Amino acid sequence: MDIKPINIFFFCRYLATGDSFRSVAFSYRVGGSTVAGIVKQVCEAIWDCLQDTYMPVPDAAEWRRIAADFNNLAFPNCLGAVDGKHVVIEAPPRSGSLYYNYKGTFSIVLLAVVDAKYRFRLVDVGAYGKNSDGGTLAASAFGAALRRGSLDIPEDSPLPGAEHLGAMPFVFVADEAFPLRKNIMRPYPGHTAGEKRAFNFRLSHVRRIVECAFGILATQWRVYRRVLCVSPEVVESIVKATCILQNFMRWDNDTIPRPAPTAEPSFGLLSTPRLGSNNATRDAVAVREAFAAYFSSPAGRVHWQEGRY
Template sequence: MADVDRVFIERVTALYLLWRAEQQRRGQRRRTWVHQTLRRRSQFGEFHHLLQELRLDDGRFQRYFRLSRAQYDDLLSHVGASITLQDTNYRRSITAAERLSICLRLVNVFLATGDSFRTIASSYRVGVSTVCQIVPQVVTAIWDCLVEEYMAVPTTGDWRSIAEGFQEQWNFPLCCGAVDGKHVGMKAPPNSGSQFHNYKGTFSIVLLAVVDAKYRFRVIDVGGYGRASDGGILANSAFGQALRTGTLHLPPDQPLPGADERGPHPHVLVADEAFPLRRNLMGPFPGRTLPPERRVFNYRLSRARLLVENTFGILSSQWRMYRRLIEVHPEVVENCVKATCVLQNFMRCSERRESPAVRGAGQAGEEPVPGLGRVAANFSSREAVRVRDVFMAHFSAEGAVAWQPTE
């Protein structure tokens, strides 16, 4: 047995000597546990050097992170415990504040400018693999820690409150939100075929959202294939299924303001022509040459529906990753989209000093059935047509406003 062990040790030693000789021949130095430049992170890293100076200037700090100093500290108090790692006997872990800073900087700038992870790794003096791990971990923690407080599942009272906001600010009664989809451009994933290829000729995943009268997300569904239509993604999302089956907990039917003689009327959501017309989902009348009553209805509906378009615009302006193709894995893109949506609610609540109970839906990340074609928006039930006709008559009679078109 001793001879066998001796022979084994001799062979291992010989292999090691051959490996060392090959390394020396190639001129490669032996790797170190932590590179010398990374050891100086606390002295020359961007977080320890530049950011501490930016905290003295609120304007520059907000332009750097897209969050104010108070918002940043508040966000850190929410997610800090979830992203904190323990120190080891070999090295100290990166602090929660630094991990959050790296993630926000990447989502804000580097995912949208084409710079690789190496750029921010060099700036913050951390490893590239470390940055690749920080981004999905932190954006997932942001969603998990904020969703219950700033985008929770709506109740009947919440839908009623949203409807009151649309009536007061946008003159559309019994409206519980505006619905639309946004294509988030990204680099084509390998071996994905045409699943993510959209009608614009690019590759994307779809963000389907419902927003309220104050530009806040209430329901989001992220991850739909770019090839699918907005109506198809709605039909295969948890929100769309709840809307179709009547389990969304919308308020009970009630008369339109000043129109008790028209009888009870359902609460609705407003959308464009890409979505099907349903009892609780209103779309515009198709065509160009329309009678005055239909043009008035399309105008009033478009005025309320533009809220979701404006919300997408605010999102794109706040987080620059939406302006160019994102070159990361689709799952990471989904997590980044979800995190930015809940962060927008978080920021708007902190700016307005409102109650954080925004209460929107969190049914995100569901993947629709692949291969969906265009869903016809003109296929609708008689009940849906009747509901739209009642709205049309109301907007041209007791619900008319002075500034709407009359011809």
């Protein structure tokens, strides 16, 4: 698709400043509908041109490379941190409460899997704001592929130095709003101690990477700091384009950021935990207990967790 340089300028001005279409149009004496059409066109072109290179669906070999990066952050067999971000929008006409979320705003949801380098590896955009994170996951293409076993996840592998535990599955880490599954680890609920508290601490240490990635996204593109007064379809195009551009800027960065350890497990930006359904299978519970035992064992313990729990 042939995109003129001036169109790229309008796109960057709108997304980087958070100005409205009308404000950008007034500044350069063009029509508001013209700016709106340009932004949508450029967003779609960026996604179409860059998605295969900077956000391909990982194969088994790539999943193993991602897991190796998380192993350097003291959480082996981890394939990514999962969370949802509400992108605030103006209520679409005749939409009722479909987009009304628990924060009291209208939104669509960006569900993302983020690697240890703050890169978006899988995204699902467009779920109704009223859905819980667990419901969004269940309805997403990512959730469906995880249930079908079609994500090309590597075969189970022992944790480093803990062959006695047997082969352990590769997992995604999430907060308490997500369900516990064999391939999705969430924190133990309530007040914990001992191995459970150690597990929550270590999970929190890597899970907040996805929150940091959302923070980077909102800092680079200030359009996320305002109410988007455009259709949900245009918002989806904007979100996908900004995610792929964040990957583009970080793709060749081999440095793995190391978040400073926290004294307490983090529950995100909320003052109280969001609780999701936890009708876990016995296999899922057994996997979490094995990770908890490993993190408190000599093979899995790290020096910076001492005294933290």
